[in-house]
Amino acid sequence: xxxxxxxxxxxxxxxxxxxxxxxxxxxxxxxxxxxxxxxxxxxxxxxxxxxxxxxxxxxxxxxxxxxxxxxxxxxxxxxxxxxxxxxxxxxxxxxxxxxxxxxxxxxxxxxxxxxxxxxxxxxxxxxxxxxxxxxxxxxxxxxxxxxxxxxxxxxxxxxxxxxxxxxxxxxxxxxxxxxxxxxxxxxxxxxxxxxx
Amino acid sequence: xxxxxxxxxxxxxxxxxxxxxxxxxxxxxxxxxxxxxxxxxxxxxxxxxxxxxxxxxxxxxxxxxxxxxxxxxxxxxxxxxxxxxxxxxxxxxxxxxxxxxxxxxxxxxxxxxxxxxxxxxxxxxxxxxxxxxxxxxxxxxxxxxxxxxxxxxxxxxxxxxxxxxxxxxxxxxxxxxxxxxxxxxxxxxx
Numbered sequence: 605x606x607x608x609x610x611x612x613x614x615x616x617x618x619x620x621x622x623x624x625x626x627x628x629x630x631x632x633x634x635x636x637x638x639x640x641x642x643x644x645x646x647x648x649x650x651x652x653x654x655x656x657x658x659x660x661x662x663x664x665x666x667x668x669x670x671x672x673x674x675x676x677x678x679x680x681x682x683x684x685x686x687x688x689x690x691x692x693x694x695x696x697x698x699x700x701x702x703x704x705x706x707x708x709x710x711x712x713x714x715x716x717x718x719x720x721x722x723x724x725x726x727x728x729x730x731x732x733x734x735x736x737x738x739x740x741x742x743x744x745x746x747x748x749x750x751x752x753x754x755x756x757x758x759x760x761x762x763x764x765x766x767x768x769x770x771x772x773x774x775x776x777x778x779x780x781x782x783x784x785x786x787x788x789x790x791x792x793x794x795x796x797x798x799x800x
Numbered sequence: 801x802x803x804x805x806x807x808x809x810x811x812x813x814x815x816x817x818x819x820x821x822x823x824x825x826x827x828x829x830x831x832x833x834x835x836x837x838x839x840x841x842x843x844x845x846x847x848x849x850x851x852x853x854x855x856x857x858x859x860x861x862x863x864x865x866x867x868x869x870x871x872x873x874x875x876x877x878x879x880x881x882x883x884x885x886x887x888x889x890x891x892x893x894x895x896x897x898x899x900x901x902x903x904x905x906x907x908x909x910x911x912x913x914x915x916x917x918x919x920x921x922x923x924x925x926x927x928x929x930x931x932x933x934x935x936x937x938x939x940x941x942x943x944x945x946x947x948x949x950x951x952x953x954x955x956x957x958x959x960x961x962x963x964x965x966x967x968x969x970x971x972x973x974x975x976x977x978x979x980x981x982x983x984x985x986x987x988x989x990x
Contacts, residue, residue, distance in 0.1 A: 646889055703840050704959035742965075743957060768953025768970045770930055775889045780927070785970070787956060 605797070611734050612677070614726040619677035619695060619734075622665070627678055628658040630691045634714035642776055643752045644712055646783065674698040675739075679711075679727055692718045695727050697735060697744075705742030705790075707735060719754075728762050736790040743789045749774050750782040763796050764788045803918060804866075806911045811866040811919070814876065816857065819867065820850035822876050826899030835937050836897045838959045838968070861885065868896075868912045870903065877903045880916050882924075890927030892920060910943045917947060921978050928974050934959075935967040948981040949973045 612619040632654040634640055641649040652660070668674050679693040693713040700707040711727050713719050735741045746764060748755045764786035772780035804811040814822075826832055827844035834841060856863055862885055868878040878898035885892040894916060898909045920926045931949065933940050949971035958968035 646886055646891075648888055701838065701959070704838065706958060745955065766953075767955050770891075770928075770952055770970065770972055772928060772974060773889060773891050773930070773972075775927070785953065785955065789957060 605733065605737065611738060612730065614682075614730055616721070616726050617679050617681055617692065617723050618689070619727070619730055620680050620689075622661050622676065622678050623691075624658060624661060627691055628654040628661065631661075631694075631714065632657045634712075637714075637716070640712070640714060640716075643749070643755065644710065645747060646749070646774055673700040673702075675700075677731075679713075679723070681723075692723055693727065695731050697731065697739070700739070700741070705740065706745070707739070707741050707743075708745045708747065709735065710746065724754075724758055725761070728758060732762060732788070732793055736793055741790060743787060745788075746786045748784050748786060749776070750784055751776070756784070756786075759786050759788075762788070763793055803923065804915065805871075806915050807871070808906075808908050808911050809868050809870055809877070809915070811880070811912065811915050812869045812876075813865070814867045816850045816853045817846075818876070819853050819865075819879070820846045822899060823849040823853070823879075826897070829899070829901065832897065832899060832901070834961060835934065835940065836895075838934070856881075861887070866912075866916065868898065868908065870908065875900070877908060878912065880912050882916070882920070882929075885924075885926075890925070891930060892924070892926055893930045893932075894920075895931065905939060909940075910946055913943065913947045917973065917978055918982075921975050926975065928972050930970065930972045933969050933971060935969060936961075941969065944971055947973070948978055950977070 632652050635650070635652040635657070638649050641647070664676055668676065675697045677695045678691055679695055680689040680691050683689040692715065693711060695709070695711040697707050697709055709731060711724060711731065713723055732744070735744055745767070746759050748759065765788070766784055767787040768785040770783040773783035774781040824844050824846045830841045853865070856865055863881060863883040864885070865879060865881040867876055868880055869875060870877050877900040878896065880894065880896040882892040882894055894913070896909055896913055898904055917929060920929050931944065933944060950973065951969055952972045953970045955968040955970065957965040959966055
């Protein structure tokens with residue numbers, strides 16, 4: 605890693621700004637998949653129209669501007685000669701507390717056909733480098749429902765460890781589930797980069 | 801019986817101006833502020849607190865704010881509030897502060913917490929209540945344990961104060977644990 609390496613460019617995907625014209629249509633389609641939303645967080649699951657998603661994006665950017673405590677990236681596949689870049693997911697750093705160097709991270713791949721392609725691990729790799737080497741955060745947390753095994757594996761592989769288990773905090777699929785919080789210290793991440 | 805009333809304190813509600821004046825006064829005590837919140841200590845003007853409280857009271861589905869009043873003197877000594885209430889999952893976070901130092905360490909906060917837990921489980925019908933406590937606040941930790949909260953994890957090195965990193969301890973109590981506790985100890989008979 606050095607100063608000339610691109611922060612937002614991976615080998616399969618890139619981190620880009622929101623396209624307010626084109627993205628709402630695609631992101632609204634993801635909300636038609638309740639399974640996807642259930643995997644993400646505890647928010648009320650409901651389908652959103654492109655209009656609603658557009659409003660959400662606008663609110664998000666307005667809040668980011670006002671409180672300077674979050675960064676949202678639209679994740680796209682890389683452009684190739686035979687195909688243009690395509691929106692496949694998002695990455696979000698939020699609840700950043702600059703005084704303490706702490707923040708939270710979340711990411712998602714919207715379309716089931718785009719999962720298991722290595723996109724998520726590349727997003728996480730780029731976002732960790734961004735969080736620790738550009739934003740200079742000290743630590744990151746991630747909230748993950750205990751039934752989201754792919755996310756747990758992904759974050760654990762990146763060095764996150766379970767810190768909190770809020771027992772029975774989720775009511776889904778007709779039963780109670782724990783809501784986990786995983787954490788990663790920047791120092792531990794840097795040490796793992798040095799040995800890799 | 802009145803579910804808002806205990807032996808030492810009652811849960812009440814104040815006009816925004818009354819709350820704001822108290823919050824602003826308590827905010828000048830940095831020991832209080834640093835036990836309460838991980839935001840940096842900063843001046844809290846009455847106006848600013850008032851706006852903040854009015855906004856909070858506008859949205860009662862996401863948060864519920866109570867004042868804590870001593871029964872003997874009917875004095876406003878602190879606040880306790882639910883925030884980030886998730887009705888679909890039956891979870892709420894709770895925060896409590898006793899701004900009047902003369903009332904520290906005498907059971908006022910613990911009783912107020914027991915009263916809001918009763919409210920959470922017997923009126924709001926929540927499944928669990930969560931809270932965070934700083935690793936340098938053992939008095940609060942003991943109080944929460946007494947109220948029935950269990951430690952559910954530690955967010956390592958969550959914040960910095962006085963040049964040192966401290967942990968944030970997360971605690972929770974489930975509805976059935978609360979029920980067992982009050983039936984065993986006859987803590988707060990309904």
